[in-house]
Amino acid sequence: MQAAIKEATIHMGTTAGKQLLEDISAARQEVIVLSPFLNAEQMRLLLKLHQENVRITLITTLCHNMIGNLEGDDFRAELIKQYKRKDPEAEHKKESLKGLITFLYVALFSFILTGIYTYLYYYAYAQVCMLVLVLLTLFVLCTAASELRNTSLYRYSYKTIFPLKIFIDPGNQKVKNSSKHFIHAKAFIIDQSIAYLGSADFTCSSLSSNYESIIRTEDREAIQDLLSEVKRLCNNASDDMDFVDIEEWGKMIYDEPLK
Template sequence: MFYNGANCDIYIGKGAGKKLLNDIRNAKKSIKIVSPFLSPFLIAELIRFRKRNLDIELITTDTIEDFYGDYERNIHQLILQNKETDREAVEKREKWNDISKILTYITLGLLAICIGIAYFFRDIKIALALIPIGIMVLIIKLYKNKIKNQRIYSYWYSQLFPFKVYMSPDTTALSDTFIHGKIYLIDDQIAYLGSLNFTASGTKHNYETRIRTTDPNVIKEIKEELYQLLHHSDIPERDIQYWGKQLYPEPIN
């Protein structure tokens, strides 16, 4: 993308992030961010903004994962687990369970009869009756294993808001492109560009450069660029379905 003659404000120094955060926190409709590095507390703010029904879009690199030790990670709120039930599998499992119960009652009844006969007649031949009882026990065990291994749930994963996590050249040999740009688009009316990452150090402490513009023509170009980057980029990205399977347990029944 190239655009010449833009009307903009320029900020340089340690306070370059203050105005940005104020505009983000005063957003009325949408926040769109491109930043290769992220701070957990700022991601938590985006999560809160989404719960206020703001449209959020995020483009970052595979440094998004953040750990709090024993605390809940933001990534669990960004990637949501959805569970679907296979009704046919449930009916099949219930049928097997009913058969298993019936066979168990029959087996217990046969065992009780054999014990009674053995007690009154003291005949060693009664022990032969244990053979069919043993077969019944094996059949019951077979059904219980089928019940245990029958998958009735399937899982898929969705996003709290649209985001792309592109893989950096350090983690893949498929691309040498690193998403290093920092772009912020607020309510499709205010845009920021510069060196400032969406991090605590970037927004508060670092010596940064930042351009702020409300130029309608520039906003239009930036909006289109973000759309292409979010929906039509060929840079390798982290697969949300695979990532979700790593984050969450998936009991089958």
């Protein structure tokens, strides 16, 4: 994208991120963060703002099987929630299987009794036929019982607590991906009225101690262009950047009980 900025303030130095952090902390409606790296303290700030009903959108990068650089903390269970719903088809299937299993138990008992009688009073070929019937019934019974155990009454889905797009670092050796580009851009939009661009990631060191360069603007046209680019990224506009499948990640961190 390209955007012309009419008015902007440039911050450079070790305190360049101070006002950015203040503006994000003071947000009342919405905060959009595009940063390949963030740390635990900044993630907690976003979660706090979310709890205060501030709309959050986060675009970041998966590095070393974690969300950005979070100093060993794993926030996935807080960011991704599991939802379950009863599956009517599975419920009907379970009831049908229970009925079938009851019938098979009765049939198996009957075949065993008949087999004993056949063994005592009939020829060998009749005995073989009864044995085949017993074994076949037992096989079907075991199959139905296994199917009943493995049929879940529920279907599970996973959603993030706020819009979250996690692209995968092309150099990530732990997660299979087809990414060709690493997202290195940093952008922050607060309440759709303030935007920051520059070198600073959403980390404590970038916002408080690193020598960074940051541009702050309230130019509405430039902010609208940035919002359009954020929407494009969130809508998977590029085939050259692979991203985390939230459904798959949810299955990794949550159990899916069959009952």
